[in-house]
Amino acid sequence: MNDPPPPVGIDLGTAYSAIACIDAAGIPQVVANEMAELAMPSTLLFDAQVFAGREAKERREFALDNYADGFKRDIGKPYFSRPLRGQSVPPEVLSGFLVQKLVRDAKPIVGEFESAVVTVPAYFDSRQRMATRRAIALGGLTTIDIVNEPTAAAIATGYERQRLGLASERYKILVYDLGGGTFDATLLVVEDNVFKTFRTDGEAFLGGRDFDACLSEILASKFVEKHGINPHSDPFYAIALNRLAERAKHALSDQTQVQVQFEYAGIAHEMTVSRGEFENAIGPRVERSIMTCQATLADAGLTFADLDEVLMVGGSSRIPLVRQRLQQEAGRPITLHAEPDQVVAKGAAVYCAMASRHPSIPQDSQFEIVNVNSHGLGILGVSLETGEQANQVMIPRNTQLPAQASMAFTTAKDNQSNIRVRLVEGESENPKYCTHLGRGTVKLPSGLPRGTVVHVQCQYDRVGSISVRARIPSTGVDAVVAWNGEGHESLEPLGRWRERLCSRFDGETPNGDVRQSQQNQTGKAGTPWPSALPRDTSLQADSERGRILERLDQLYRYVADHCEANGESGGGTSSEFGLAQVRRIGERLQILESAQKAILAARQSAPPLQDDVESKSHLSTIQIEHHRLTKLHDHLKVEAGRQRFDSPRPLDIDDELGNEIRRLTNWLLEPDSRISPGSQISSGSRISPGY
Ligand code: ADP
Ligand code: MG
Numbered sequence: 001m002n003d004p005p006p007p008v009g010i011d012l013g014t015a016y017s018a019i020a021c022i023d024a025a026g027i028p029q030v031v032a033n034e035m036a037e038l039a040m041p042s043t044l045l046f047d048a049q050v051f052a053g054r055e056a057k058e059r060r061e062f063a064l065d066n067y068a069d070g071f072k073r074d075i076g077k078p079y080f081s082r083p084l085r086g087q088s089v090p091p092e093v094l095s096g097f098l099v100q101k102l103v104r105d106a107k108p109i110v111g112e113f114e115s116a117v118v119t120v121p122a123y124f125d126s127r128q129r130m131a132t133r134r135a136i137a138l139g140g141l142t143t144i145d146i147v148n149e150p151t152a153a154a155i156a157t158g159y160e161r162q163r164l165g166l167a168s169e170r171y172k173i174l175v176y177d178l179g180g181g182t183f184d185a186t187l188l189v190v191e192d193n194v195f196k197t198f199r200t201d202g203e204a205f206l207g208g209r210d211f212d213a214c215l216s217e218i219l220a221s222k223f224v225e226k227h228g229i230n231p232h233s234d235p236f237y238a239i240a241l242n243r244l245a246e247r248a249k250h251a252l253s254d255q256t257q258v259q260v261q262f263e264y265a266g267i268a269h270e271m272t273v274s275r276g277e278f279e280n281a282i283g284p285r286v287e288r289s290i291m292t293c294q295a296t297l298a299d300a301g302l303t304f305a306d307l308d309e310v311l312m313v314g315g316s317s318r319i320p321l322v323r324q325r326l327q328q329e330a331g332r333p334i335t336l337h338a339e340p341d342q343v344v345a346k347g348a349a350v351y352c353a354m355a356s357r358h359p360s361i362p363q364d365s366q367f368e369i370v371n372v373n374s375h376g377l378g379i380l381g382v383s384l385e386t387g388e389q390a391n392q393v394m395i396p397r398n399t400q401l402p403a404q405a406s407m408a409f410t411t412a413k414d415n416q417s418n419i420r421v422r423l424v425e426g427e428s429e430n431p432k433y434c435t436h437l438g439r440g441t442v443k444l445p446s447g448l449p450r451g452t453v454v455h456v457q458c459q460y461d462r463v464g465s466i467s468v469r470a471r472i473p474s475t476g477v478d479a480v481v482a483w484n485g486e487g488h489e490s491l492e493p494l495g496r497w498r499e500r501l502c503s504r505f506d507g508e509t510p511n512g513d514v515r516q517s518q519q520n521q522t523g524k525a526g527t528p529w530p531s532a533l534p535r536d537t538s539l540q541a542d543s544e545r546g547r548i549l550e551r552l553d554q555l556y557r558y559v560a561d562h563c564e565a566n567g568e569s570g571g572g573t574s575s576e577f578g579l580a581q582v583r584r585i586g587e588r589l590q591i592l593e594s595a596q597k598a599i600l601a602a603r604q605s606a607p608p609l610q611d612d613v614e615s616k617s618h619l620s621t622i623q624i625e626h627h628r629l630t631k632l633h634d635h636l637k638v639e640a641g642r643q644r645f646d647s648p649r650p651l652d653i654d655d656e657l658g659n660e661i662r663r664l665t666n667w668l669l670e671p672d673s674r675i676s677p678g679s680q681i682s683s684g685s686r687i688s689p690g691y
Pocket of ligand 2: 011013014149179180314344
């Protein structure tokens with residue numbers, strides 16, 4: 001049987017990226033990556049191979065000219081803000097590497113897929129949207145649709161509400177999205193499952209990175225105060241301090257002060273930063289975000305009081321000051337999403353399932369999205385007053401899409417062969433402050449007299465892609481428009497970029513898979529997890545009912561293993577999905593455990609150090625986690641087997657096994673029916689190989 005590919009949503013964030021899919025129970029799940037993280041840092045490092053995510057982030061201070069982050073801020077521009085290894089690199093190439101990594105890590109868990117819904121900030125202009133599509137294509141996927149991040153967040157919560165039977169028919173919602181690098185305020189009206197964006201505004205340079213920089217400044221000035229030297233004057237230490245600052249920032253969301261140890265120029269210094277100091281530093285930026293919300297509401301003739309909900313998403317909305325200020329301003333309780341950095345990817349996956357009519361979600365719950373343009377669309381013309389080029393806005397911002405507008409041009413001479421138009425996005429009259437989308441050349445038929453009117457029509461489709469047409473009313477003929485967008489029309493595949501940006505290829509498998517080399521380092525490749533670990537038997541039941549349950553567990557475990565051995569992909573049932581996730585986390589813990597053991601073994605001969613004590617404590621934390629996961633894994637395996645057995649999909653197992661399961665379940669349901677559970681039951685019995 002050919003199952004449809006899983007519905008997948010991708011949130012390519014400035015700071016963190018995530019990929020989500022819908023499990024068989026219709027619940028959106030963010031897929032853990034190879035490092036067992038639900039959100040992968042949007043960072044890359046080009047060394048002998050391409051490192052993406054955490055591995056790149058952890059090494060960044062050792063790699064100043066081959067490390068890239070924050071490239072989402074440059075998307076739509078020709079090149080990333082800094083050359084990498086002396087080369088100018090288009091930002092979509094960098095995003096493409098992230099997509100490739102997300103996809104590669106997700107496939108073993110969710111199964112094969114070739115397309116996805118991807119999210120972008122609502123304020124992204126059409127060039128940025130086109131560049132994002134190119135990034136997805138470079139990463140090996142087709143874009144099913146582009147959804148604005150706040151809309152995706154609203155869809156995720158709307159879908160959850162619907163699942164829980166809490167949906168209301170009409171509500172106004174403000175999505176406040178403060179992420180790693182960007183801020184977005186979006187007003188949506190949800191009515192009869194139509195998610196209609198009303199207004200959107202935001203800032204491309206406001207987010208967690210700025211808060212890290214504020215905290216890093218505080219730490220640097222404390223260091224200067226004490227020792228008279230500034231760690232920020234050395235790029236290596238500036239980056240290291242910034243990294244510490246991000247960690248300290250996270251801690252300050254939960255505690256009122258934090259200690260930071262930092263060593264620079266041979267001086268180790270411990271500094272205390274209070275939440276108050278941090279709040280003072282970031283206060284003005286937080287206020288800016290609040291003002292943007294007010295302006296967005298005012299533009300729609302609303303105030304906070306008119307809203308049914310204020311939804312906070314984005315990792316930075318975990319900062320208490322941000323929450324307090326928004327709550328104060330709103331004068332009402334606000335919803336801080338429990339997973340503010342996962343909700344966007346989940347919403348994208350929900351929308352993907354709806355767009356592809358995937359059977360995992362109810363067919364009667366179809367959401368529709370109505371977008372607005374986040375920037376005005378204009379044509380450059382010559383201002384009659386100043387004689388200078390000026391932007392003439394044709395479609396004002398926040399117009400509901402699809403939208404179109406046309407402008408009349410008049411030929412300046414007889415037999416004019418073409419008219420050139422330049423399209424821009426932006427509100428300013430001054431072309432300097434607008435985004436140039438490209439030039440169109442309207443090819444005119446020969447013989448037109450001077451003064452012929454030509455209508456140039458620009459159109460946004462429902463997701464904000466632009467097309468241009470021209471028409472000559474006097475002849476009733478459509479003129480041909482040759483469009484020359486000012487972006488990268490075609491880019492070389494990632495393999496070529498990898499060759500250019502990576503110094504050598506040792507350690508990398510030919511298809512660029514970095515996993516293999518990593519596993520070899522630990523010597524753990526291929527070790528099945530955690531089947532090799534003994535099962536906890538302390539709670540083994542001794543009553544008859546207990547022994548039957550125990551036996552059923554064994555049989556269901558067998559079914560789960562059997563299906564996996566027969567190549568059934570993960571994700572078929574929600575427990576299978578969970579199982580694959582847990583297994584991945586377990587593999588990661590096992591790697592960490594071996595690493596900690598190796599550190600301890602290497603130090604055995606030396607006198608004990610503080611570090612040893614820490615390593616031992618890390619080791620025992622890892623082992624406790626491991627034990628917990630082993631139990632969870634076992635539980636999920638039994639569940640997966642049970643769900644698989646109960647599912648209507650055909651199951652290729654021995655009849656005897658099926659009969660035994662049915663007999664035992666019946667006995668559990670009706671113990672008085674006195675059907676003998678069978679003689680095979682004995683504590684600790686093994687499944688006979690006959691199955
Ligand atoms: P983006 O979508 O822009 O990539 P996210 O929504 O994933 O961003 O949020 C990432 C940002 O949230 C980072 O700057 C990160 O440091 C910040 N963040 C995550 N958790 C916390 C926390 N507990 N306290 C403060 N900031 C946090
Ligand atoms: Mg985000």
